[in-house]
Amino acid sequence: MSLTRADVEKVSLLGRLRLGDAELDTMTEQMGRIVGYIEQLGELSTDNVQPMAHAQEMHNVFADDALGASLPRDAALANAPKKDAECYRVPAVLGE
């Protein structure tokens, strides 16, 4: 099954990207070739293989539940593109 332009457009919404017309064409062509290449994994039988999500398979790394200094608010806000004295600012979300 090959990737269609509509598929790519849908994925661009899921990935929170906005692609122009020319970009959508290029992306459809390039992703089609890359996905065509990765399809080769389908030829391997892996029914009894456990998936390996991580290189060091560690579980339950605990840390002490201790109070510590956290990033001061002005430092956390310092890089924000739009802010007030206390908060990040975003366009109105309600009442659209």
Next chain:
Amino acid sequence: MLARSATDLLRDLSVRKLSSVELTQAYLDQIKLYDGQVKAFLHVDPAAALARAKEIDDRRAAGKPMGKLGGLPVAIKDVICTKGQKTTCGSKMLENFVPPYDATVVKRLKEADAVLIGKTNMDEFAMGGSTENSAFFKTTNPWDKSRVPGGSSGGAAACLAASMAPLSIGTDTGGSIRQPAAFCGVTGLKPTYGRVSRYGLVAFASSLDQIGPMAATAEDAALLLEVLAGHDPLDSTSANIPTPEYTKSLSQPFQGLKLGLVKEHFGPGLDPEVEAAVREAVKVYQSLGATVKDISLPHSKYGIATYYIIAPSEASSNLARYDGVHYGYRTDEKQMLAELAAERKSLEAKQDEKGLKNLDTALIRLYRKTRAEGFGPEVKRRIMLGTYALSAGYADKYYLQALKVRRLIRSDYDAAFQEVDFIIGPTAPNPPFKIGEKSGDPLAMYLEDLYTVTANLAGIAGISIPCGLTSGKTTGSPLPIGLQIQARPFDEDRLLRAAAMFQRGTDWHTKRPNL
């Protein structure tokens, strides 16, 4: 002075035959002279570096205790957070980002009395193998400025080859330390996953990313790894095991060393000059008493396909944080709202109910436009691939299957390391290619990583060391060739010993280009 190894320079620093100010000034002069062409650095702050060097010199003169790097300059890849200093990841998205804290490796370097000389250029968010994907400029290969330095740690490798720093920090998710080390003729080590803390490393693919040392020699890399490595409670994936004193064991000889040559690494696509240099390197080891046997990593041919599912999947999740709200680039909000209002009006006029229903909300449009404008083409491609591989209906077919093949790749290594101590072969299939040669063909670029990605997938250690130069007949000028040696997890001490053994018997690591 600039041609000397870091270990050698440190000896002179420690007996005050050389001051850190003199040394730092010499590297800053070299940067001033040649970085206009090489373009290895994104940011250099000469005044801060010299002030830091002077402070270290003063402490040494007063007889105060000195850290392990006692005044040696170190360059840092611009994907690692430095408090109060820009960290851009080679992206317009983070062009003005100033981290509020230091990465653990930066903290360790400062505690070891390193002088941070500058931040090096890279492929945007470490995605690429040529440093052509930097949003700011392309770094050139000091051996031939029409060619790429490799990537994504291209600036980190090029600054060493151009003698602009004695030590450099890179990161490796699929070969990003080893391949540029090979392309620039320097030594680059990707430690075992978990050996070095990732705290403060801007995440690309969290189960694959690893920070490592780059330097002229294995001895210098050992010195640097001693400072970088160790458990860190701030990174829950960092291994809670002791760090060996790599520099102490480095000159111990090996008895009965067994090396494996992977037959799949010598197939079609391998450049004949690279193959000849690697086979010559194998002979060097044999002359030093090693035995060599052919081995097989039967699933290695699936490495690229596996990697280009897992790495983009993790990237699509990690890069979701760039939303134009918390930090980084944000699209012009007024213009965005005006565009959206015009689209709504036009849909209403057409009574297009479906179009109106599907129209982005202001917040979604803010995310989408911010990311469309802030990310470059390769980053977008990886976000798209990863989002697709994880999307409903495809996650089992692609992502889950890739995780299973990852296990098969690791099992191949486990079996091979029952038979041999190390696996050796080429780092990259070809010498450095021309700038622009592969940039229009993403799949061709991905295939460059053929010999390196499997170490990241399996989580093992790997190093690239110089093992030859091309004749220049087909490439115009002589170009470096890298030998990759791979080792069992957490076997960096023996890996560095094996690399040092080769460098005692050869002089490829001492070659530097005419700038």
